[in-house]
Amino acid sequence: MSIDTDTARRIAGLARIRVEEADLPGLAGELSQILGWVEQLQAVDVSGVEPMTSVTPMALPMREDTVTSGDMRDKVMANAPDAREGFFAVPKVVE
Amino acid sequence: MSELATLTLAEAREKLRAGETTARALTEACLAAIEGAAALNAFVRVDPERALAAADAADARRAAGEDGPVLGLPIGIKDVYCTEGLGTQSASRILEDFVPPYESTVTMKLREAGAVALGKCNMDEFAMGSTTEHSVYGATVSPWRRAGDTAPLTAGGSSGGSAAAVAADLCLAALGSDTGGSIRQPAAFTGTVGIKPTYGRCSRWGMVAYASSLDQAGPMTKTVRDAAILLGAIAGHDPKDSTSAPREVPDFEAALKGDMRGRRIGLPKEYGADLPDEIAALWDRGAEMLRDAGAEVVEISLPNTPHALPAYYIIATAEASSNLARYDGVRYGRRASLGQGDGIVDLYEKSRAEGFGREVQRRVMIGAYVLSAGYYDAYYLRAQKIRSLVRADFEAAFGQVDAILTPVTPSAAFPLGEMEGDPVKMYLQDVFSVTLNLAGLPGISVPVGLSGEGLPLGLQLIGRPWGEAELLDTAFALERAAGFGHKPESWWR
Structure with a gap:
């Protein structure tokens, strides 16, 4: 599996990580190396095998549908890089 | 002191x-x-x-x-x-x-x-x-x-x-x-x-x-x-x-x-492939010690072992890309300083580029890729099926034995910087350990001897699910x- 520069750019975009143009060929090479290594799995016969979705087989527990936590706005916002008047501040989202 | x-x-x-x-x-x-x-x-x-x-x-x-x-x-x-x-x-x-x-x-x-x-x-x-x-x-x-x-x-x-x-x-x-x-x-x-x-x-x-x-x-x-x-x-x-x-x-x-x-200990033959002499000798010694302590030691097979590591890297990176989506520069942690006209996507992308180190960036990107449209079945779903096979190997083995003895690592500790620039080489460090995480099993590393260079070497014991008490005893x-x-x-x- 060889990743070209365009694909590397697209993957970085999916991951929401800014990668400068000059760094894309190097990134493409690294991703190709890793994906080339996992490619060996394509040779494994998995016909009829169910995907594993629960690590230790157990039913997920149910609980009462009630509020168990909350009312701690200031605690929640205490670590925000930019919080104002009880809101998280971000750049303009809607034009 | x-x-x-x-x-x-x-x-x-x-x-x-x-x-x-x-x-x-x-x-x-x-x-x-x-x-x-x-x-x-x-x-x-x-x-x-x-x-x-x-x-x-x-x-x-x-x-x-x-x-x-x-x-x-x-x-x-x-x-x-x-x-x-x-x-x-x-x-x-x-x-x-x-x-x-x-x-x-x-x-x-x-x-x-x-x-x-x-x-x-x-x-x-x-x-x-x-x-x-x-x-x-x-x-x-x-x-x-x-x-x-x-x-x-x-x-x-x-x-x-x-x-x-x-x-x-x-x-x-x-x-x-x-x-x-x-x-x-x-x-x-x-x-x-x-x-x-x-x-x-x-x-x-x-x-x-x-x-x-x-x-x-x-x-x-x-x-x-x-x-x-x-x-x-x-x-x-x-x-x-x-x-x-x-x-x-x-x-x-x-x-x-x-x-x-009365305890039966299994040695998975697949773990012996390409093993350096020093580690192979340590493994033999560990088996001998348990035999001397009264255990019966038998060879077992975990045939899907070679597939575990690449499957692990697909599953782990996929979960990481999803877990680490929370680091957006908005709710907590580092936010990049923005330029004139930068929007919310610039905020995310710049904060994550500044905030994540190289290895984390690599894994988050691999994870995003293996989960992306058109690749999900070929990578993630296939890895989850292989995960089932790895667990089934262990279930079969624990029908015959009470614990499994293996090496922990393919070598003793190495100098800092040695793995730099070769992610796959670093990943291979985990070849004997990831199988347990995939299967959810308990495992313990015990120091057993010194390498020729005077560094510690350990052996791993693997137990049944919820069998930590017996595992610790072994x-x-x-x-x-x-x-x-x-x-x-x-x-x-």
Whole structure:
């Protein structure tokens, strides 16, 4: 599996990580190396095998549908890089 | 240096019970040892005032007639655990200045039981790595050196800070976490004991997430007995983690008998492929020790072993890309400074580019790719099927044997920088350890011997799901037979 520069750019975009143009060929090479290594799995016969979705087989527990936590706005916002008047501040989202 | 920091949990507990020492004296000894070990970079954040206050509180509880397995014992905490009011970064720049407003369940259990949290131990960023070099705090240096050589070695990873701290007697024990070998490999590299419990044995609540279906908390200690003590203190059901199991926690320490008669131990033949002579010889010796202790040792087969590591890297990176989506520069942590006209996507992309280290970026991108439209079936779904095959291998094996003995790592510790620029080579460090995380099984690393260069080597024992008590007992027998007892020379003081 060889990743070209365009694909590397697209993957970085999916991951929401800014990668400068000059760094894309190097990134493409690294991703190709890793994906080339996992490619060996394509040779494994998995016909009829169910995907594993629960690590230790157990039913997920149910609980009462009630509020168990909350009312701690200031605690929640205490670590925000930019919080104002009880809101998280971000750049303009809607034009 | 005071001898107190060199004690095991069990020894310190006896001295506390006998009134021969105090939690304050133990804590002061550890704080002094930490202060003298800056060269190791094992502890990255220490709060002496808070630790001493906890020690005094423990002494007061003891004076009032209370006792408990970890009451008054000073312990190091991997930086992956949220500690209320004490900075927690999972060794990442993106969590710069993050001070958790809450405490993780396992550290809360320790706090309530009267253990003393000394501070935070170094690790690979978000627990992604096998060397503790990928850390915003800089690399941890192992207290161990090759005979006649001063080159700095890795303490392993990702719990390398915890391992180095225990090996160098900076604390009596430490908490690590294990997603693909992050407790067991550093334990093997530093001559310490590390156990990854069954998935669901300990709560993951308040642990900074890497790969949620693989992550588990666990102890890193000087002895198997200490591992039993500390595991008992952190295990148990937690309603705040829906994958933690509502099961009774057995008395792990009471299970340590070391009588292997009637026990069957399996050696998976697939683990012998391409094994260096030194590791193969160690494995033979370990098998011999268990045989001498009364166990029957048989060859078994885990045929899907070769597929486990690549499947692990697909599953772990996929889960990481989804877990780490929360670091957006908005709610907590580092935010990049923006240029004129930059929008919300620029905010995300620039903050993540600045905040994540290279290895984390790589894994998040691989994860995003294997989950993306058109590739999901070929990568992620296929890896989940292979995960079923790996678990089925173990289920079949545990029909024939009670425990499985394997190497932990393909080599002894290596110099820092050696894996730089070759991610796949670093990933291969985990070849013997990831299979357990995929299958959710408990595993323990026990120091068994020294390499030709004078470095510790460990062996791994794998147990049945929820079989930690029996597993610790087998490890106890192996530890006793191996009689490791080596310590690094204290060059760092």
